[in-house]
Amino acid sequence: MTDHQEKPTMADENLSPGNIAKALDVSDGKVKKAIKDLGLEPAAKRGVCSFYAPDQVAKIKTAVGA
DSSP: OOOTTSSOOOSSSOBOHHHHHHHHTSOHHHHHHHHHHHTOOOSEEETTEEEBOHHHHHHHHHHHTO
16 A cells, blocks of 8 residues: 555545645645636635645646646
8 A cells, every 4th residue: 555645646636735736846835826827716625725626736737837
């Protein structure tokens, strides 16, 4: 088995902006700016945390140039 705690994957799960930043190896600020600039709405919310779907992560990745 692999340890999923090391680096988040962009497989079939929704990711928070912080986890997207870690997966893309960019700053949280860049990810949050890309989300705002792209006008993305979260695919899911848990409390105050927003989570984005893999297809949204692909758009964010393009926007931050990762």
